[in-house]
Amino acid sequence: MGVGNTGGKISDVVDDTRERLSSPSSQEIFALLIVLGIVVLLLDLVRRLVMGEMAVGRLWRYTWNGLVDSLYIALAAIGLSMTYSILRFANFSHGDLVTTGAFSGWAVAWLIGGWGAYSVGELVLFSPTAAGPTGGGLGMDVLASPVAILVGLVMAALMTIAVALAIDRLVYRRMRDAGGIALLIASVGVALALRYIIGVFWTVESHSATASAPIITDVPAWFPVERINLHELTLVVTAVGLIVGLHLLLQYTKLGKAMRAMADNKDLALITGIPTERVIFATWTIGAGLAGVAGYLIVLDRGQFSINIGWFLLLLIFAAVILGGIGSIYGALVGSLVIGLTINVSLVWIPADLNEIAAFTLMILILIVKPDGLLGGVETA
Amino acid sequence: MSGADPEGDPGTDTADVPGEDDEESAMIRPKWGSDLFLIAKVVLATYALFFVVGVLSGAGVNATVGTIQSITFWAALFALGALALNLHWGYTGMFNIGIAGFMAIGAYTMSIAIASPDGTPAGFGLPIPIGILLGTIAAGIAGLVLVIPTLRVRADYFAIVTLGFSEIVRLSVQSRSLRQIGDTGYGTGGGQGIRATPVDSVVPWLFDQPIVGDVGGVILAAGEAVGIASSVTMRGMYTFILILFVVAFYVLLTRIAYSPFGRVLKAIREDELAAKSLGKRTDRAKIAAFAVGCALMGLVGTLWMGSRTHISPDHFMPLITFYVFVALIVGGAGSNTGSVIGGFAFAAFIFEGPRFVRTMVRANLGADFPRTAYGAFAEFGAGDPTALIGYVLYQQADEVRYIILGVVLIVLMIKRPDGLLGHRKEISAGVDLSRQGTVADGGRPAGGRTDASSPANGADETAAKDGGDRDE
Numbered sequence: 001m002g003v004g005n006t007g008g009k010i011s012d013v014v015d016d017t018r019e020r021l022s023s024p025s026s027q028e029i030f031a032l033l034i035v036l037g038i039v040v041l042l043l044d045l046v047r048r049l050v051m052g053e054m055a056v057g058r059l060w061r062y063t064w065n066g067l068v069d070s071l072y073i074a075l076a077a078i079g080l081s082m083t084y085s086i087l088r089f090a091n092f093s094h095g096d097l098v099t100t101g102a103f104s105g106w107a108v109a110w111l112i113g114g115w116g117a118y119s120v121g122e123l124v125l126f127s128p129t130a131a132g133p134t135g136g137g138l139g140m141d142v143l144a145s146p147v148a149i150l151v152g153l154v155m156a157a158l159m160t161i162a163v164a165l166a167i168d169r170l171v172y173r174r175m176r177d178a179g180g181i182a183l184l185i186a187s188v189g190v191a192l193a194l195r196y197i198i199g200v201f202w203t204v205e206s207h208s209a210t211a212s213a214p215i216i217t218d219v220p221a222w223f224p225v226e227r228i229n230l231h232e233l234t235l236v237v238t239a240v241g242l243i244v245g246l247h248l249l250l251q252y253t254k255l256g257k258a259m260r261a262m263a264d265n266k267d268l269a270l271i272t273g274i275p276t277e278r279v280i281f282a283t284w285t286i287g288a289g290l291a292g293v294a295g296y297l298i299v300l301d302r303g304q305f306s307i308n309i310g311w312f313l314l315l316l317i318f319a320a321v322i323l324g325g326i327g328s329i330y331g332a333l334v335g336s337l338v339i340g341l342t343i344n345v346s347l348v349w350i351p352a353d354l355n356e357i358a359a360f361t362l363m364i365l366i367l368i369v370k371p372d373g374l375l376g377g378v379e380t381a
Numbered sequence: 382m383s384g385a386d387p388e389g390d391p392g393t394d395t396a397d398v399p400g401e402d403d404e405e406s407a408m409i410r411p412k413w414g415s416d417l418f419l420i421a422k423v424v425l426a427t428y429a430l431f432f433v434v435g436v437l438s439g440a441g442v443n444a445t446v447g448t449i450q451s452i453t454f455w456a457a458l459f460a461l462g463a464l465a466l467n468l469h470w471g472y473t474g475m476f477n478i479g480i481a482g483f484m485a486i487g488a489y490t491m492s493i494a495i496a497s498p499d500g501t502p503a504g505f506g507l508p509i510p511i512g513i514l515l516g517t518i519a520a521g522i523a524g525l526v527l528v529i530p531t532l533r534v535r536a537d538y539f540a541i542v543t544l545g546f547s548e549i550v551r552l553s554v555q556s557r558s559l560r561q562i563g564d565t566g567y568g569t570g571g572g573q574g575i576r577a578t579p580v581d582s583v584v585p586w587l588f589d590q591p592i593v594g595d596v597g598g599v600i601l602a603a604g605e606a607v608g609i610a611s612s613v614t615m616r617g618m619y620t621f622i623l624i625l626f627v628v629a630f631y632v633l634l635t636r637i638a639y640s641p642f643g644r645v646l647k648a649i650r651e652d653e654l655a656a657k658s659l660g661k662r663t664d665r666a667k668i669a670a671f672a673v674g675c676a677l678m679g680l681v682g683t684l685w686m687g688s689r690t691h692i693s694p695d696h697f698m699p700l701i702t703f704y705v706f707v708a709l710i711v712g713g714a715g716s717n718t719g720s721v722i723g724g725f726a727f728a729a730f731i732f733e734g735p736r737f738v739r740t741m742v743r744a745n746l747g748a749d750f751p752r753t754a755y756g757a758f759a760e761f762g763a764g765d766p767t768a769l770i771g772y773v774l775y776q777q778a779d780e781v782r783y784i785i786l787g788v789v790l791i792v793l794m795i796k797r798p799d800g801l802l803g804h805r806k807e808i809s810a811g812v813d814l815s816r817q818g819t820v821a822d823g824g825r826p827a828g829g830r831t832d833a834s835s836p837a838n839g840a841d842e843t844a845a846k847d848g849g850d851r852d853e
Binding site for chain 2 (some may be wrong): 030050089090121122128129171174175178181182183184185186188189190191192193194195196197199200201202203204240248278315318319322351352353354355356360361363367370
């Protein structure tokens with residue numbers, strides 16, 4: 001229903017609805033089936049809880065993990081959504097910006113944590129020799145070395161931004177007028193080159209960067225959890241803070257307005273005198289900064305990482321962006337929430353090595369049924 | 382080949398000068414002769430280059446010949462993939478980046494069909510040709526199932542859907558829950574994959590066949606007399622069979638491209654709405670083209686895995702898709718000859734090139750290089766520059782390959798988005814529209830089915846280009 005229809009008579013709406021119900025398109029039938037499937041699953045979930053087949057604690061754990069996952073997916077998805085709406089292409093190298101953030105941020109954190117005790121090379125390359133430092137040995141947790149972790153976080157953002165801007169200047173700026181598919185292919189090239197340039201330095205092996213996370217066990221009784229993982233908490237607080245900050249930036253500054261205008265209609269924005277190159281600069285800065293932070297925080301949460309961390313995450317990020325409707329960052333947030341919950345709550349029914357399949361299938365179904373995403377394609381930048 | 386028209390060849394070599402071929406028929410036809418010549422030129426030049434560089438650099442004749450052989454094997458494989466993809470991306474404009482998934486479906490179907498019933502996981506013990514056929518059909522059906530609901534999604538969404546699909550396939554076969562389905566004993570083998578018993582691996586089977594076996598036996602004996610190990614000869618024979626498949630793919634796809642159906646596909650690529658307005662059933666054409674392309678990709682998967690005795694999910698990472706894509710883009714989407722040349726150039730310079738450099742480095746500098754960047758820089762700092770070179774070119778040869786792959790993609794997209802032969806993109810019209818006079822004496826309607834029996838000769842490169850531009 002458009003705005004113009006608000007004054008329409010109720011009978012019109014009823015007729016319209018009846019007409020649509022009597023001859024549903026294949027898409028609508030498809031959508032109905034999906035909704036039906038979700039309802040059945042929810043009913044089954046309730047049944048399992050009531051019958052005692054599944055403990056409430058387990059569901060709560062899945063939900064919490066889903067929320068945590070959705071936060072770092074959201075940080076990455078916002079950037080992808082912004083570049084999608086303002087530069088108009090699906091950026092397949094976004095996952096490798098996440099990787100860049102993880103490696104650069106933790107290299108700096110290690111450098112600060114182990115300064116003087118070890119050589120620079122050993123620290124930056126995450127202990128390439130067997131005798132080198134370890135994350136535990138350097139005390140890489142938020143309580144033992146908060147300064148190193150914080151500086152690492154900031155540097156992850158800054159260095160990812162620097163890399164993204166350099167790539168934009170080298171590659172994408174030369175292709176401003178190219179079609180979406182040409183840019184997409186180029187971004188695949190960027191993804192491969194960037195990932196394996198990192199690989200030349202850090203090898204393709206997996207690294208372990210952090211000490212084991214400090215855990216608070218004496219939580220107040222009214223709290224729903226018995227123990228708090230401080231690294232997870234850091235992730236949640238940082239991510240939520242950044243998302244709120246971004247919301248304020250987009251809604252209440254001139255830059256935000258310009259970005260929304262450009263996402264809406266690039267030519268009109270140009271005519272209106274919006275400095276498009278500066279908006280593109282801001283897009284990369286925000287998008288890459290958030291992606292870098294996401295990579296850094298994932299490592300803080302998981303401990304282990306390799307150069308494939310971002311690539312493996314990329315399809316999930318795409319799923320989130322598509323689900324929310326490409327171009328809308330609030331949609332990307334909703335999409336991330338759905339994807340994060342899907343990959344965790346689906347564990348109730350399916351084995352752990354099939355959960356990403358569930359997320360990808362959901363993504364494909366949404367693309368088929370509602371290509372505009374769940375929020376109906378409102379491009380709010 | 383049966384479709385070749387010998388009359389068309391003589392004129393084509395000089396046809397670069399516009400206007401010189403006015404005598405020729407105006408029908409847009411494939412140029413078998415000059416294209417074959419072009420492919421042969423590229424292949425021989427590359428072989429010569431590798432041979433000379435290999436021998437001069439001291440890598441040794443054996444290593445060089447080995448490299449050339451594996452270049453040929455991979456070239457055939459990537460050419461097959463690129464040809465199949467050309468039907469999707471080059472002709473129809475469907476941006477499929479799920480190639481690895483379709484290859485996996487083909488290869489896994491074949492492996493399950495032919496694996497011995499006593500193995501773990503068990504197979505059905507079917508004959509190998511039936512396995513290959515089943516693999517091809519399964520991939521085609523998978524393509525059909527995927528494309529029907531996704532026909533109308535935008536090109537970039539379609540890309541994401543196909544990539545998601547290929548990951549779904551890979552994660553499914555990797556999953557522990559499908560390792561053995563139920564109590565049947567059949568399954569995908571999970572992360573371990575399926576190991577073919579000697580009975581059901583393809584190459585020995587080939588040698589059991591009447592004609593191939595006899596010829597193969599003679600070649601094997603001859604090879605051993607000269608001092609070539611039988612395994613090398615067998616690999617060479619398998620490569621030769623792949624090349625036969627390349628020829629078959631090439632003929633099939635060129636036939637398709639120059640048929641009325643192929644013209645509908647090209648029309649869809651140029652402007653789907655216009656094609657639809659002219660009464661063409663674009664949806665049907667797209668579905669058919671996609672399914673056929675996917676079936677061919679499945680066939681490529683079975684042929685690839687036929688050279689091995691083990692199949693596992695790791696063989697079907699999305700990188701494989703991008704290998705094929707780069708092969709196609711290097712050659713130029715929209716040209717079958719370009720696909721073959723692209724597959725070859727990709728295999729030689731991007732896929733095997735870094736490994737060849739690695740062989741040369743080992744021959745000249747040894748293999749004793751630091752294993753980490755830390756060690757490399759430490760020795761470099763201590764005044765040993767070979768440590769750094771060796772680390773990058775020897776220890777990290779695979780990473781270097783991927784970096785080159787990425788850079789080539791970027792440079793191609795910026796400098797030559799149409800690829801090396803992309804300017805030959807075949808146009809959708811049945812007759813050459815670029816010159817008024819020739820259309821008249823061509824005399825055949827664009828939509829007619831006159832050329833099904835003799836799709837050959839004509840249309841030089843400039844004409845194809847002009848026509849393509851003017852069409853838009």
